[in-house]
Amino acid sequence: MDLKEAQEKFISTWGAFGTQWGINRTMAQIHALLLISEEALSAEDIMKKLNVSRGNVNMNVRDLLSWGIVHKVLKFGERKEFFAAEKDIYKTAMQIMKERRKRELGPVLELLEDLKLAEINEQGGDHFSKVVSEIHTFGESTNKMLDKMIKADEHWFTGSLMKFFVKK
Amino acid sequence: MDLKEAQEKFISTWGAFGTQWGINRTMAQIHALLLISEEALSAEDIMKKLNVSRGNVNMNVRDLLSWGIVHKVLKFGERKEFFAAEKDIYKTAMQIMKERRKRELGPVLELLEDLKLAEINEQGGDHFSKVVSEIHTFGESTNKMLDKMIKADEHWFTGSLMKFFVKK
DNA sequence: TTAAACTTTCAAAATTATCTGAAAGTTTAG
């Protein structure tokens, strides 16, 4: 397997994998490409490598920026913008957790709170309230746990937490 | 808010939420419906409540069965099959973790191993190998951690692990 | 200024994922 082949395999698998997690293929592929790219790349570079349109690259790069896992890089003497992925995979994972927590877990917890507060005295209302409460409790625990994980430093994660799990 | 309204809100939010995680809306909605349903439901019941076709219900219920978070229930004296969701939300979450680990993390780790093994001596090959190795290491750690979590009992999760995080 | 270099936008087109429903398949009661 030569380098080009290996890189393409990596990019396309990363892309296919992304779609299973609700991330569009191109976005995942751009991320993969930037991960394995030593240099920061311009929109033009990405277009050529992945064979996608300018608009598509623009939209997805902006999305990756909003997730905080890709950054703009300005090259001295160059007018155009370049992009580079956060190379520390641990930081990347934490950042994705953080964003998903904020964007998704938050709103769901809010809904569950609303549903808990709603007064439901009808037949069957007890069961519904019980299910909602249990999910809410679980969600709150998960939320707290994620919070700790996100705030902890890397050493703690790879050190103490891993030891905790291995010990078990 | 009356019960019906609350239930519909729950089902549709669960559905919308699912799509962000690569789960199709109907599947997530069926799951939500079964979660809040005291009785097991037949395909017919689900069709009526969610207003979807027989084929769609069949496909998605089978999918939920394959994830191990919905079970068949046979009612005495009835020929048709009924379905009920696992009601323990902790067990459900563990089951989903377990399946995602098996279906997705496994294949990715395999790819990363293949890429690590491939001999790449070209210019730029070092960087590529380094990235692949780091992701692989991270993936292996995650894999081990998930393994412990899945094998541990519920008490351990809500007890020791939570304490560990709160202590921190 | 201004014009070239570059980025963003977004309506329409292309693609992909999901859903329908009727037909085929299966099971069971009698």
Added chain:
DNA sequence: CTAAACTTTCAGATAATTTTGAAAGTTTAA
């Protein structure tokens, strides 16, 4: 058996998402 009750399948239809590309917008060098 056999016919009714029920489940599964899957080709085609529909819906949702993604992509394109050209036009509009912005920035900068001179």
